[in-house]
Amino acid sequence: MYISQCLIVKNEEENIEHCLGHLKSVVDEQIVVDTGSTDKTVELAEKMGAKVFHFEWINDFSAARNFSIDKAKGDWIIFLDCDEYFSEDSVPNLKRQMKIFDKDKNIDGIMCKMINIDKSNNLIAVVNNISPRIFKNKKKLRYKNKIHEGLYNSCIRRGTVTVGDAGNALVIYHTGYDKGIVNEKNKIERNISMLEASILESPEDAKLHYYLSNECFRVGKHQEAVKSAQESLVYKNEDVREFYYPLIYRNILRSMDAMSSALSEMKQVFNEAIREYLEYPDYYYIMGLAALRENNHTEASIYLEKCIKLCDNYKMNVESNSVANIEIVYTALVQANILTENKPKIVELCIAILNVNKYNYPILRVLINTFLTVEKEESIFEFFRRIYDYNSLKDKLYLLKASKQNNNEKLMEMYKGLMSIEELKAIENKEK
Numbered sequence: 001m002y003i004s005q006c007l008i009v010k011n012e013e014e015n016i017e018h019c020l021g022h023l024k025s026v027v028d029e030q031i032v033v034d035t036g037s038t039d040k041t042v043e044l045a046e047k048m049g050a051k052v053f054h055f056e057w058i059n060d061f062s063a064a065r066n067f068s069i070d071k072a073k074g075d076w077i078i079f080l081d082c083d084e085y086f087s088e089d090s091v092p093n094l095k096r097q098m099k100i101f102d103k104d105k106n107i108d109g110i111m112c113k114m115i116n117i118d119k120s121n122n123l124i125a126v127v128n129n130i131s132p133r134i135f136k137n138k139k140k141l142r143y144k145n146k147i148h149e150g151l152y153n154s155c156i157r158r159g160t161v162t163v164g165d166a167g168n169a170l171v172i173y174h175t176g177y178d179k180g181i182v183n184e185k186n187k188i189e190r191n192i193s194m195l196e197a198s199i200l201e202s203p204e205d206a207k208l209h210y211y212l213s214n215e216c217f218r219v220g221k222h223q224e225a226v227k228s229a230q231e232s233l234v235y236k237n238e239d240v241r242e243f244y245y246p247l248i249y250r251n252i253l254r255s256m257d258a259m260s261s262a263l264s265e266m267k268q269v270f271n272e273a274i275r276e277y278l279e280y281p282d283y284y285y286i287m288g289l290a291a292l293r294e295n296n297h298t299e300a301s302i303y304l305e306k307c308i309k310l311c312d313n314y315k316m317n318v319e320s321n322s323v324a325n326i327e328i329v330y331t332a333l334v335q336a337n338i339l340t341e342n343k344p345k346i347v348e349l350c351i352a353i354l355n356v357n358k359y360n361y362p363i364l365r366v367l368i369n370t371f372l373t374v375e376k377e378e379s380i381f382e383f384f385r386r387i388y389d390y391n392s393l394k395d396k397l398y399l400l401k402a403s404k405q406n407n408n409e410k411l412m413e414m415y416k417g418l419m420s421i422e423e424l425k426a427i428e429n430k431e432k
Contacts, residue, residue, distance in 0.1 A: 004074030109135030
């Protein structure tokens with residue numbers, strides 16, 4: 001079994017070596033199609049032994065991808081973006097999974113789990129990858145759409161690619177949704193222009209309208225985001241359940257919230273959304289934020305608690321920001337309970353957050369402040385032993401700082417008492 005890795009690139013000198021290098025032990029050839037790099041991308045790819053081809057950019061990602069496939073000799077193709085890579089545990093499983101699915105002539109490709117992370121390795125979202133990154137090299141399998149391109153089967157009317165699920169064995173990390181990357185205005189405006197051109201050619205393509213609503217939201221064009229999402233709803237196929245359908249309503253709701261739309265107006269969209277996707281948690285999170293915005297703290301708590309419950313039992317194969325960033329949901333719920341002065345709930349939520357991330361400083365401050373209204377300093381000091389390491393300078397500094405911010409001299413002295421003379425001198429020098 002001969003395996004080809006394909007890439008289309010432009011100015012990827014930061015990523016190209018890792019993307020090629022981590023699959024050297026798996027693939028038999030590496031095809032790199034450059035669309036106009038002005039950095040060292042081509043030089044680095046050639047140095048690593050890749051076959052480099054040049055493709056004149058024509059504002060069409062599918063055309064470039066299909067050109068790359070045409071150059072590949074493999075029985076199977078692994079087609080990653082440069083900002084994607086398999087986990088260390090996945091690499092040894094790649095050939096094994098391809099051999100398993102190679103026996104089934106009805107299978108076109110392999111579905112992997114996609115984990116979106118930022119450059120600090122913070123989780124953004126987890127979902128099975130939309131378009132398979134591993135597929136058989138067949139003439140019927142080619143990419144379609146100028147942007148947000150997907151793999152299609154030309155022998156089937158709907159173009160559906162039949163995939164085997166290897167999500168438990170194969171994991172891909174993707175850094176392209178890092179805020180510093182996603183929010184490059186020039187890139188977003190380019191995407192909007194390409195999507196608008198594609199919609200002119202295929203005006204009833206629900207997916208294109210959905211992607212356009214995404215890009216408009218990212219650049220702050222919230223009214224346009226709502227309009228494009230509504231267009232997507234008009235053209236979505238009621239006979240199928242596409243991965244992005246729940247996300248259409250999310251785009252409408254989050255755009256409305258960004259425009260400070262009335263909660264009563266948002267409820268109309270929310271009720272329509274949950275009629276179809278009752279267990280999608282992001283709707284409840286957005287509604288919780290909207291309720292907080294209108295100082296409806298009780299209703300905010302109801303929405304946010306429902307969001308957390310759904311996150312705990314989430315089974316939908318749809319990207320969810322709430323599931324990936326559950327800490328922000330808890331933090332919003334803390335805010336709602338602060339405003340209703342529900343101290344037992346504040347304590348419960350803050351402890352839950354700190355048990356996951358003890359360095360969430362704002363939450364630590366809230367918890368100490370709440371404790372100080374009902375507990376003595378000695379009890380607070382002993383309680384935090386359950387969460388923090390009193391031998392760790394970092395932990396002691398966090399607690400000392402939070403105690404200082406809460407203007408409690410007694411707690412400050414207790415934490416200073418844990419520190420060595422050298423540590424105290426270092427703190428004094430820093431304060432000077």
